[in-house]
Amino acid sequence: MSPAPAGGWTTGRVVTLDRIGDRLVRLRLDVADRVDHLPGQHYVLRLRAPDGYTAQRSYSVASEPADPLLELMVECLPGGEVSGHLHDVAEAGDVFELRGPIGGWFTWAGEVEAVCVVGGSGVVPVISMLRHARTHGLLDRLRVVAVGRTLAELPYADELLAAGAFVALTRENLGDRVAAPPYVEEVVPLVARAERAYVCGSVGFASFATRLLGEAGVRADVIRVEQFGASG
Incomplete structure (x- = not known):
């Protein structure tokens, strides 16, 4: 590579x-x-x-x-x-x-099938991935779980939904889905065939998402994490 x-x-x-x-x-x-x-x-x-x-x-x-x-x-x-x-x-x-x-660690250009679990402004790098996937016909190789408090607070919410991302809101219902973080059973179908996983969000979110992926069957050695805090 x-x-x-x-x-x-x-x-x-x-x-x-x-x-x-x-x-x-x-x-x-x-x-x-x-x-x-x-x-x-x-x-x-x-x-x-x-x-x-x-x-x-x-x-x-x-x-x-x-x-x-x-x-x-x-x-x-x-x-x-x-x-x-x-x-x-x-x-x-x-x-x-x-x-x-x-940076070269947290990158994806379509070389493997991947799943992303991102929260809040942590969706931003995955938007770049989704746009690249759409341009090159690779959307079937990238699955996204995006978590936000409300739809209005989630950056790029409309674009995520249009691209087929699974969106979980924690402070308001979305369609028939009651407000809650994503459940393991919701994530399991999305990790099938994934060779790599990406997690991006706050320190607390990154810990939650990494644990969620592990419970869904993703090996720890294929999870790439990018996290941030209020102080940078």
């Missing part, structure tokens, strides 16, 4: 910026000298103040490699210097320092 692509520091100009509810902001950027990424990779975005002070944060890529723009979906975290600026201050036309793509 060839190494994952990697890029150095460059700049990205915000082409569009959409604030979604009170916690999410979607940015689409035109990246200078962009290196094509693999679905699942991420970028570091760095802010620089006039006095030279910098703050940076890593964000997973939502766009597929074929997209001419780089798409990031950022959740505004309490006290988050970077996410707060992006959500409250940034606007189209702004230019940010970027480094990426980064």
Whole structure:
């Protein structure tokens, strides 16, 4: 398997910026000298103040490699210097320092059948995977379990449902499904034939999802985990 692509520091100009509810902001950027990424990779975005002070944060890529723009979906975290600026201050036309793509462990380009269990903003790298799968006719090789509190709070909820993802909401019913985390019996049919599993979400969610996959019959050595916390 060839190494994952990697890029150095460059700049990205915000082409569009959409604030979604009170916690999410979607940015689409035109990246200078962009290196094509693999679905699942991420970028570091760095802010620089006039006095030279910098703050940076890593964000997973939502766009597929074929997209001419780089798409990031950022959740505004309490006290988050970077996410707060992006959500409250940034606007189209702004230019940010970027480094990426980064990472080779949490990537999928269709080489194996896979299952993903993702929660909250942890859905973002899997959106890149789903978009890549749709473009290349590989949707039958990728199955997704997405967990959110409510449909309005789950990033890309409509796109996930349209792609056939199993969506479990914990604070409101969805159709005939009563609000609850996913049950083992709901996941078992989705892990059949999966050669690899991906888990992305908060530390607590990652622990739950890893345990859920194990109870559904997935071997621990094929589970790849990416987790995050409020402090990054």
